[in-house]
Amino acid sequence: xxxxxxxxxxxxxxxxxxxxxxxxxxxxxxxxxxxxxxxxxxxxxxxxxxxxxxxxxxxxxxxxxxxxxxxxxxxxxxxxxxxxxxxxxxxxxxxxxxxxxxxxxxxxxxxxxxxxxxxxxxxxxxxxxxxxxxxxxxxxxxxxxxxxxxxxxxxxxxxxxxxxxxxxxxxxxxxxxxxxxxxxxxxxxxxxxxxxxxxxxxxxxxxxxxxxxxxxxxxxxxxxxxxxxxxxxxxxxxxxxxxxxxxxxxxxxxxxxxxxxxxxxxxxxxxxxxxxxxxxxxxxxxxxxxxxxxxxxxxxxxxxxxxxxxxxxxxxxxxxxxxxxxxxxxxxxxxxxxxxxxxxxxxxxxxxxxxxxxxxxxxxxxxxxxxxxxxxxxxxxxxxxxxxxxxxxxxxxxxxxxxxxxxxxxxxxxxxxxxxxxxxxxxxxxxxxxxxxxxxxxxxxxxxxxxxxxxxxxxxx
Ligand code: SAH
Ligand code: SF4
Ligand code: F3S
Numbered sequence: 001x002x003x004x005x006x007x008x009x010x011x012x013x014x015x016x017x018x019x020x021x022x023x024x025x026x027x028x029x030x031x032x033x034x035x036x037x038x039x040x041x042x043x044x045x046x047x048x049x050x051x052x053x054x055x056x057x058x059x060x061x062x063x064x065x066x067x068x069x070x071x072x073x074x075x076x077x078x079x080x081x082x083x084x085x086x087x088x089x090x091x092x093x094x095x096x097x098x099x100x101x102x103x104x105x106x107x108x109x110x111x112x113x114x115x116x117x118x119x120x121x122x123x124x125x126x127x128x129x130x131x132x133x134x135x136x137x138x139x140x141x142x143x144x145x146x147x148x149x150x151x152x153x154x155x156x157x158x159x160x161x162x163x164x165x166x167x168x169x170x171x172x173x174x175x176x177x178x179x180x181x182x183x184x185x186x187x188x189x190x191x192x193x194x195x196x197x198x199x200x201x202x203x204x205x206x207x208x209x210x211x212x213x214x215x216x217x218x219x220x221x222x223x224x225x226x227x228x229x230x231x232x233x234x235x236x237x238x239x240x241x242x243x244x245x246x247x248x249x250x251x252x253x254x255x256x257x258x259x260x261x262x263x264x265x266x267x268x269x270x271x272x273x274x275x276x277x278x279x280x281x282x283x284x285x286x287x288x289x290x291x292x293x294x295x296x297x298x299x300x301x302x303x304x305x306x307x308x309x310x311x312x313x314x315x316x317x318x319x320x321x322x323x324x325x326x327x328x329x330x331x332x333x334x335x336x337x338x339x340x341x342x343x344x345x346x347x348x349x350x351x352x353x354x355x356x357x358x359x360x361x362x363x364x365x366x367x368x369x370x371x372x373x374x375x376x377x378x379x380x381x382x383x384x385x386x387x388x389x390x391x392x393x394x395x396x397x398x399x400x401x402x403x404x405x406x407x408x409x410x411x412x413x414x415x416x417x418x419x420x421x422x423x424x425x426x427x428x429x430x431x432x433x434x435x436x437x438x439x440x441x442x443x444x445x446x447x448x449x450x451x452x453x454x455x456x457x458x459x460x461x
Contacts, residue, residue, distance in 0.1 A: 012410070014040040015049035019067055020057025022209050022245065024090050026160040027116050028055045031089070033150025034120050046077065051085045051116065051123065056092035058175055061347035067092045067288035071104050078106040085109065085126065089116060091179040095350065098134045112136030113180050117143050140165070140184070151194075152176045153201040157398050157428055161194055162186065164210035171247065171275075172286045172357075173315060175212055175349040183212065185220050188229065200245075204428055205396055206233065209246040215252035227255040234265045240430060241396060241413070243267045249274065250288040252297050260305040268305060269339075269415040272298075273313035277332030278325035281318050285354070291332060298336055309414035310338040315371060317346045317366025319357035326369050333376060339384050339414065341377045345370050378440065385416065392448065393418065395433045397426045412443075420445040 014035055018028045031053050032042055041047060054076065056067040071088065078084050084184055088100055089111040096103075100110050108126055111119060115135045120143075167177045195206055208229070210216060224232075226244075233242055242265050247256070249272055259266050273292075276282050279290045301308055314329060332333035333341070345366040348355040356454040395410040401419045402409070408422045410431070419442060420433050426447075437444035 004058060010039075010086075011041045012050040013043040013048045014051050014053065015043055015046045016053045016055065017046075017070070018055040019063060019070075020055065020059065020090060022160050022207065023162060023165070023211070024055045024057060026162045026192070026209055027089065028053070028111075028259075029160070030116050030146075031119055034117070034146065035123070035334055036150040036152070038120055038124070049077075049084060049191070051087065052077075053119075054088045054090070055084070055370045056088055056090035058091040058095050058179055060344060060351070061349070064092055064095075068103075071100075071107060075106045085123065087111060087119070087123070089113070089119075093134075094136060094179040095175070097136050100265055101132055101134055109131050110134035111137075114138070114140045117141035117146060151197045151201050155399070156201075156203060157396060158205040158207060159198045159203045160207045160209050161191060161198070162209045163191055163226075163244075164213060164216050166213040169212060169213070169288075170286060170353075172284065172353040173318065173346060173349065175352055176337075178351040180211065183218065185210075185216050185218060187220055188222060188232065191229070192233070192236060195239060199238050202428065204239060205241040205243065206237075206239045208233075208242065211246060212248045212251065213244050214247055214253065214256065225253070225255060227253065227259050228264055230256075230259050230263055231284065234263050239265065241265055241267055243269065243415070245271045246301050247272055248288075249294050249297060254300070257295050257297075257301050257304055260301065260308055267413045267415065268310070269309040269372050269413065270301065270308055271311045271313075274336075275313060275315050276318065276321070276325065277329035278321070281321055281325050281329075284320060284357070285315075285318060294332075295335065307414070309416075310336065310340070311340040311415075312336075312338050314341060314343045314373065315346050315359040316343065316369040317359065317363075319346070319354055320359040321346075321361055321369075330373065330376065333373070335382070337384070338377070340381055340417075341373075341375050343370060343377065382438070385440070385443060388416065388435045388443055389438055390435065392432055392434050393445070394430050395420075395445070397422070397429055397431050399427050400424060417442040419443070420447050422447045 016028050018024050057063045074086055085108045087109040088107055093100060093110045094112040097110060101107055109122055114137050118135060118141045166181040166183045168183045170177050213226050216229055217224045230242055260268060274294055275287060277291055393412040395412055395418045397408050397410040401407040402431055406421055407419050408417050410415055418433055432448040433445035434448055435443050435445050
């Protein structure tokens, strides 16, 4: 952990806005860590910024439009403060490169998804020369020793750590493989070093990230699977909890499923995107599994770890999706009864094969299906939350709740938010909380006296 190098200078203000997924959240953290040694301190007010970093997402058309309108809205700030530098990173930056600079003349720097590690160098350069640039390298840039710098204790108890990047699956609707490149895993020693630094900075829960974590280890010199990675982190670090996302159903191994039963520190929650309940649609999406395969894996998981919480992603209105296909998706949701679901209406993405499929579904039909599906899921999620009432859960206490300083908030192993009365001294611990009430997106609880703990029970690892 290092202190900012230029302490004698006035701190520079860095404003970061992150769109999209947790991979982007992680890259935004990296940007913060990489710029800290240059004296950049994060601010929450955009008006005060010397540098604005936008981490962009391109996964659906709407996400991309949001980014364009946000960049457009910054024109006014730049006019008011010409020394302000505006940097766009992330997936829209990778997708459009120079075109983004052409489109927005108030944008100073465009950083492709593999260029995050160069941000400090590039920012210094444009600060000196006043020029504009787009940097889209073919390989990842990670400065030597990057992991050893800039990790400060900022009160966070949970931190993301990317373990693999990119994706080789090329699902026909998806832009990710084009903007994030081919799959590549980070060597275990790098991951371990980062987690240990996070631990020293007070982090207690690590979220391991990758577009397809099941492929972790491919291409590394060391022979290591994702399940090995989880077990080793559980054994070799002091993290109280381990989470991960995202898992592709076709690659979910028995070995990984077993971790849920055997590794006490691994949270009992799996995000397993199914996308559709129709084999015909799944095949056209190029997902590489059938509904029967998916259900078989869900059955195995529940056999091994009956309490596991399952969440998923679903796309409605994929090209050629008939009413019957959609009914099959609803049947699947009814059968599995996910704890929570992220659902989207299909949208065409550049490069993705499905963009050229000619049998597009009418937008109104897709919208209607989405409303029906979300209505159904809201009822299931509520029912699952209500079933928690009366149970005792272990909650990693994160801090005061949004609404009251006297109430603490945290998450259960199943990833449910629980609010309960307690003093802030309990932050960072795992508390035993009796669930007394349920809402659609959170639970209410009662702290069980004297029952807070520093971690999992003996015998678990
Ligand atoms: N790697 C993850 C998903 C990354 S994208 C996985 O394989 O599951 C997150 C979600 O966005 C996807 O699961 C999918 O449901 C949705 N999505 C991706 N492309 C989309 C598109 N073109 N239209 C609508 N939803 C899309
Ligand atoms: Fe996209 Fe499919 Fe890769 Fe997920 S697995 S990132 S949905 S191509
Ligand atoms: Fe979006 Fe890129 Fe993540 S497209 S979902 S920010 S990988």
